[in-house]
Amino acid sequence: MRRPRARSYKGLIAICCTAWIAANGRVSAQAGRLVLTESGRHVMPGHILVRGGALSPRGDASLFWSGDTVWVASTRHAEARAVCPERIRAPLGAAFVSTPAAGGAPVIEIIDGGMAGADEPRIIRFSDDQCRATAWTGPDPSLPAARDAAGWVSASGTDRGGSDGIPTTRVSLVRDGGTPFSASSVDLPIAWSDSVAISVSSGPNGIIVSSRQFPFAWSAAADGSDRTPAGRIPAGNETYYASDPWIGTGVFALDSGFVQVLADLASDRRHLVFYDSSGAFRRRRVIDVPFGILDTSPYRRQLLAVRRTDRVEILTYEWTWQPPRARD
Amino acid sequence: MLTKKISNWMIAGAIILGVAALTPDTVQAQWCETCDSLTAECTSDGPYLNDSCYSGEWGGISFCVSWGRLWCDPRITRAQSTSVGADGALVRERTFASVTSDAPGTPQSTFQHVRDCKNRIVARAYSADEAEDMRRRTESIVI
Numbered sequence: 001m002r003r004p005r006a007r008s009y010k011g012l013i014a015i016c017c018t019a020w021i022a023a024n025g026r027v028s029a030q031a032g033r034l035v036l037t038e039s040g041r042h043v044m045p046g047h048i049l050v051r052g053g054a055l056s057p058r059g060d061a062s063l064f065w066s067g068d069t070v071w072v073a074s075t076r077h078a079e080a081r082a083v084c085p086e087r088i089r090a091p092l093g094a095a096f097v098s099t100p101a102a103g104g105a106p107v108i109e110i111i112d113g114g115m116a117g118a119d120e121p122r123i124i125r126f127s128d129d130q131c132r133a134t135a136w137t138g139p140d141p142s143l144p145a146a147r148d149a150a151g152w153v154s155a156s157g158t159d160r161g162g163s164d165g166i167p168t169t170r171v172s173l174v175r176d177g178g179t180p181f182s183a184s185s186v187d188l189p190i191a192w193s194d195s196v197a198i199s200v201s202s203g204p205n206g207i208i209v210s211s212r213q214f215p216f217a218w219s220a221a222a223d224g225s226d227r228t229p230a231g232r233i234p235a236g237n238e239t240y241y242a243s244d245p246w247i248g249t250g251v252f253a254l255d256s257g258f259v260q261v262l263a264d265l266a267s268d269r270r271h272l273v274f275y276d277s278s279g280a281f282r283r284r285r286v287i288d289v290p291f292g293i294l295d296t297s298p299y300r301r302q303l304l305a306v307r308r309t310d311r312v313e314i315l316t317y318e319w320t321w322q323p324p325r326a327r328d
Numbered sequence: 329m330l331t332k333k334i335s336n337w338m339i340a341g342a343i344i345l346g347v348a349a350l351t352p353d354t355v356q357a358q359w360c361e362t363c364d365s366l367t368a369e370c371t372s373d374g375p376y377l378n379d380s381c382y383s384g385e386w387g388g389i390s391f392c393v394s395w396g397r398l399w400c401d402p403r404i405t406r407a408q409s410t411s412v413g414a415d416g417a418l419v420r421e422r423t424f425a426s427v428t429s430d431a432p433g434t435p436q437s438t439f440q441h442v443r444d445c446k447n448r449i450v451a452r453a454y455s456a457d458e459a460e461d462m463r464r465r466t467e468s469i470v471i
Contacts, residue, residue, distance in 0.1 A: 036469040049413045117469045198443040212412075249416050259471065263416020266449060268462075269418055274471045285471040289462040307466055309459035315466075322470065 014072070023120045028208050034274055036303060040316035042073045044079050050306045053294030053314065056096045059302050061106055064294060064314050067093040070110050073314065080314070084131035087124050095147035095202075097125070105129060111152065113274050123152075123176075138176035153207050154175040154315040155200045157313050159165065159192035167191035171198060171209050173221055181207065189232065203253030214241045216248040216262060222280075231279035233259065251275075254319070256300040263292070281313035417449065 037137040042062075044050075053064035061074045062082075070091045073080035083094075087106040090113040095109040108126040112133075112139050113119075121141035122133045143154040153173050157272070158167040173181035190197065190211045201208045203220055206228075208219035217232035231251075233241070245265040260280070270291050273284040294304040294314075303317040411418060456464070 024431065034471040036471070038467045052414055247412055247416065249412065249414060261416065263412070265412070265416070268449075272471050283471065285469065287466060287469065289466050290415045290417050291466060292416050293413055306389060306413075306415045307462070308413075308417065309414065309462045310454045310456060311459070312415075313463075317469075 007103045025182075025291070034257075034259070035320045035322045036317040037083075037319070038315055039318045040075055042078070042312065042314040044071075044080065044312040046308070046311045048312045050292075050294070050312060051312070052093065053089075053304050053306065054095050054140070055176065055295045055300075055302055055304050055316075056106055057297075059297055059300040061302050062295075062314060062316065063094050064106060064304075064306070065094050065110075067091075068122050070094050070108075071302065072106065073107065073171075082107055083110065083126050083267050084124055087131045087133060088112055088244040089119060089171075092121075093145045093147070093152070095152075097147075109147065109152075111136060111141050111145060123312065136176070138178070138188060139174055144200045145197055146200040146207055148202050148207065149283065150175070153181045153200070153202075155198055155207070155209055157198060160187070169211075170195075171219075173200075173207055173209070182221050186221050187227075188217045188219065189215060199248065199250040200249050201252050201295070203296075205253075208251045208253065208258070210248055210251040212248045214238055214246065214271075216260065216276045218258070218260065218279075220253070220258075229277065229279035231260075231275040231281060232282050233273070248283075249292050252293050252296040252303070253298050254296060255301060256321075259293065259296070259303075260292070261293050 022074050048066050048069075049195060051066060052061060055062055061072060063070060063072050065071070066082075067242055068090060069085065069298055070083040071080040072083050077143075082088075088110060092111040092113050094108060094110040097109050105128060106126075110124045110126070112122050112124050114121055121136040125132050125134070138152055139154050139156065143153040143156050144297070145152050145154045149151070149241070152181075153175055155171050155173050157169040157171045160170045165191055169188050169190050171186040171188060172245060175181055175185065186208065186209050188198070188211050190213060195260070197212055202211075206220055206222035208215065208218060208220045215232040215235070217230070219230040220228055222228055237309050241262070246267060247263050249261045249263055250294065257277050260273040260274040262269070262273060268288045268290050270287050270289065271284045271288065274282045276282050292306050294306055296303045301319045304316060305315045307313045307315055
């Protein structure tokens with residue numbers, strides 16, 4: 001009489017083990033689906049235009065900025081507060097430099113372009129509740145920039161012409177002191193127009209450069225490493241993306257693979273595109289919500305995003321990998 | 329016989345869909361050509377002034393918006409796709425949204441968006457129900 005019950009317990013144990021393995025990431029990105037689950041939000045007034053954001057290394061705070069203000073928000077507090085409001089004029093980028101022991105104030109760096117024609121671009125460093133400004137020593141501060149552990153890296157492009165009708169842009173990555181970021185250059189299959197044709201983000205192994213126009217090509221440039229995954233939307237999708245004004249808003253690293261957001265400027269449609277760790281296109285998810293990714297923390301499996309409806313929300317997501325369905 | 333009928337209907341449907349897909353560009357162009365008349369309606373005591381239309385100035389440029397109508401300005405081109413926020417929407421969208429939030433008649437509007445000549449949304453408003461539905465749909469996302 002007891003034998004069937006023993007079998008059902010075994011089944012239950014097997015299901016629990018599978019769930020535990022999936023929840024703890026033993027399911028790889030190549031095999032599974034990426035599941036983002038909202039874990040926190042900061043609500044901001046609807047008129048704010050968020051231009052970028054960053055997660056703190058400890059995952060307990062986030063930064064985000066508009067055209068004239070930088071905010072920092074703690075996961076423990078509902079309200080976000082402006083960083084150095086008396087100093088900031090035109091933030092072009094911001095990042096956590098380090099976070100001290102638990103409970104301490106974060107150290108934040110902001111590239112501030114200043115008032116056009118009135119101020120020199122500067123780095124504003126927020127530490128111990130103090131704001132200190134130093135001169136920006138890098139290239140044109142309006143170039144897309146991201147910060148890694150060693151400092152700011154700016155990206156600019158040069159039109160290399162093209163063979164077989166395929167244009168090529170060579171992207172140069174330069175540290176704020178003027179030294180090249182890496183020995184190898186990054187080539188993207190796009191025609192060079194201006195600095196805003198590309199986006200940059202920082203990943204655990206370097207800087208990711210991405211094109212904002214079809215084929216939304218991207219490349220991860222590693223500092224001192226030859227491993228440079230690269231990806232793009234497969235050929236054959238050009239008609240679809242060209243028919244409406246689509247734009248790429250960046251590529252971000254996951255613990256296994258990369259995620260990219262494409263936005264249709266003619267609607268609320270967004271495509272969340274997943275690439276595997278080699279850069280191969282795998283799949284995309286369509287959502288009809290004004291949504292964008294600001295930053296990721298692969299080690300903590302955290303993702304910072306913005307959603308704009310009747311208000312602006314800065315969202316924190318945690319991610320897990322889901323086992324593939326039979327038809328995947 | 330039935331298969332042939334279905335096939336014919338499918339071909340007819342494809343033609344209709346194809347024509348529908350091609351139509352917006354033509355409509356856009358016509359709207360752009362007649363944009364001046366819309367502006368005149370907005371800036372004078374036009375019939376839409378107290379309905380769902382609003383005029384003003386943004387960045388030194390006079391503009392006219394009307395909820396559910398196209399706002400045309402040949403100076404907005406695809407090359408200006410640079411001014412896009414992290415949420416993938418045009419920068420000026422927020423400017424217009426905040427400006428037009430006080431526009432007379434806006435609360436009664438049921439079709440709350442404004443597009444430019446490239447069919448891009450430059451202003452958008454959502455009802456509380458729409459916004460809540462969007463939040464619910466993005467609480468969990470599977471890619």
